[in-house]
Amino acid sequence: MAGDALDILKSVYGYEAFRGLQAEIVGHAVAGNNAFVLMPTGGGKSLCYQIPALLRPGMGLVVSPLLALMADQVAALRQAGVRAAALNSDLPPEERRALWSAVDAGEIDLLYVAPETLLRGEVMDRLSGTRLSLIAIDEAHCLSQWGHDFRPSYRQLDALSERFPTIPRMALTATADEPTRAEILAHLAIDERDAFVAGFDRPNIRYAIEEKDNPRAQLKAFLRRHDGSSGIVYCLSKRKVEETAAWLRSEGHDALAYHAGMDKAEREANQIRFQHGEAVVMVATIAFGMGIDKPDVRFVAHLDLPGSMEAFYQETGRAGRDGLPSETLMLYGHEDIALRVRFIEEGDSPPERKRTERHKLDALLGLAETPGCRRQVLLSYFGNACEPCGNCDTCIEPPDLFDGTIAAQKALSCIYRTGERFGQAYIVDVLLGKTNDRMRQFGHDEVSTFGIGTEHDARLWRAILRQMIALRLVDVDVSGHGGLSIAPAGREFLRDKPDLMLRVPKAPRAKRSKGTARTAETSLPESDRDLFQALRQKRTEIARLQNVPPYVIFHDRTLIELAAARPRSRTQMADVPGVGEAKLDRYGPAFLSVIAEHEG
Known part of the structure; x- marks a missing residue:
């Protein structure tokens, strides 16, 4: 079977060899075994189920959480010559009947379906x-109540093992800590x-985290490094x-908004524009x-603190799916900590869940x-280890x-x-x-600590207090007033007086040298x-004619290889x-012509 798998890898996808664990996983699945696959975004998870589905007799069934994701995956597979389709509630009756006829006739290799649709009795x-x-x-982490993207409908997928006991099951995700993995397996x-x-x-x-100083100026400096690239601002x-999307448009960016409160049609239109565009900034909530x-998201910026390490990893992981250089920036301040703690404490989760969420925030x-x-x-949070990477701000x-x-x-x-009540x-x-006036009103210009900190400026004191909050030496009033109080660990610190090394905050990015972003283009020789x-322009022309995202024609990495x-x-x-063969037949002449014109 290994030879057959390699044949499909080359003929359909255009690659000579598997990466990492792909070959082992594919062989395991082709043999009819169940599998749980945890692989980083951009690591090639989709090949791990697509190739076995093409090799094994029958149709591959893929459960996916979002209609837009299914549409993109189906479009990419069809470009590669694979007979793929998506079954969803938006299909008109005649298209649904045609799809089932194709399924019955054995004319579909891979069928994508949302869990809510799959679990309907008639389906x-x-x-x-x-x-x-x-x-x-x-996206199997959606099954876990401990995951940050929990989808109740995913919990009902345990019915699959009962309904289809002889069909191998594969669960795939890029984000799952130990409790989440155990829950998925069970x-x-x-x-x-x-x-x-x-x-x-x-x-x-490349990861970077900064103290909020002037968020718009910091974001503007960051985006200046990525002119002509697509990215996400959370x-x-x-x-x-x-407000941020409107401001970015006033600054000359092609910026779109996306959040749950928008009209569905507008939200979907913006997502399509982002998917099809090559220099679009999506400003969004989670x-x-x-x-x-x-695959060509070159940057992700957070203007507010995410809720957990998993959320940070998942959201920043939307950058650089194609493996090309990409950057992330997270801005946060003590107000973000207070807000996140308030979300946890004022939520209706049971105490055990709140403790877990607070540990994740810590x-x-x-x-x-x-x-x-x-x-x-x-990486250590997820049980991995590495040497100092040389590719983060610190x-x-x-x-x-x-x-x-x-x-x-x-x-x-x-x-x-x-x-213990002031911010x-x-x-x-x-x-x-x-x-x-406020200081005099409360008489705090007379307390013994008035003016005892003039050896540091206000910015450093803010950084000191923020680090003390992060270290749980100081608590923040979660009622929303932001008052600071001494935490139990802070009282122990005052009693024991251990040494404490703290960070000196760096100058905000907006005040530092602009630097040079690593982009797809800068990874190429000047020549x-x-x-x-020119290849990119040809790809855009073809994609517009077909109304598909440019990357389903060829990824930037393939264009770099062609250049x-x-x-x-x-x-x-x-x-x-x-x-692959289908794309060579379909697009080879057009791209070879561009290369010949450039050479001639």
Whole structure:
């Protein structure tokens, strides 16, 4: 079977060899075994079920959570010559009848379906009479109540093992910690011995985290490094999404909004524009992104703190699915921590769930405040390890540390002397000895801690307090007023007086040198860049004529390979990674013509 799998890999997808665990997983599935596959975004999970579905007798059934994701995957497969289709509730009756006729006639290789549609009695009954090669459950973390993308309908997929006991099941995800993995395996009746964990590292992504100083200026500086590229900007609220998108448009960006409060038609239109565009910025809440298959997202920015390490990993992982250099930026301040804690404490989750959510938030704060390699902290959370990566902000520009023991003692004393009910800005004013009417009203210009912190400026004091909150030395009032109080660990710190090393905040990105972004184009020699752009333009023309996203024609990585190899014939083009037989037949002449014109 290995030879057959390699034949399909080359003829359909245009690649000579499998990567990582792909070959082992494909062989395992082709043999009729169940499988759990955890593989980073962009690692090639889809091949792990698509190739076995093409090799085994029958039709592959793929459970996918979003209609837009299904549409993209079906379009990409059809471009490669695979007979794929999607069954969803939006299909008109005549198209639905035609689809079932094709299924009955054995004319569909892969059928994509949302869980809500699949679980309908009439659909399950129809599929029970269909020969299935396998059942793949994509985005399987949606099944777990501990996951950040929990979908109740996914919980009901445990019925698949009862209804189709002889059909191999594959569960695939890019994000699952140990509790989530265990839950997926249990509900889908997959044995631990059938689990394949390929790791979480995304080495092409550069991570950066900054203190919120002037978010719009910081975002503007970040986007300046990515002119001509597509990316995502995440905001916590619908209002902030709308305001940020409007502001970016005023700055000359092709920016769109996406959130759950929008009209469905407008939301879907914006998603299609983003999928089809090559320099579109999507400003969105977390309602956007799960299963987004766009490979050429070059950047992801968070203007607010995500809810957990899993959410951070999943959302930043939407950058660079094609393996080309991409960047992320997260901005956060103490207000973000207070808001996230409030969401947890005021939610209706049981105490056990709240404790788990707080632990997850603490882990993310540890990532934000680490003076070491971001990637090491991120991967260790998921049970992986790596050397310092050299591709995150703390590796590229290691932060300065200082002995913050005395500063922390002063801050805690000031919080205590002012009654443990005032916010960060007020505490900083007391430490710096700034007199105002409010200060005099409460008499805090007379307390012993008034003016004892003039050795540091306001920005450093904000950073000190933020790090103390992240370290759980200081609590933030979750009622929404933001008052600071001394946490139990803070009282222990005052009693024991251990050494405490803290980070000196870096100058905001907006005030630092612009730097050079690593992009698809800059990964090419100067001599190949004009040809790359010409190939890109041809791809855009073809995609517009077919009304499909450009990347389903060819990925940027394939265009880079074409620009470097400069094939002169069909035979030479067939050797370029990502060029399968169907695409060679369909697009070879057009792209060979562009190369010939450029050479001539």
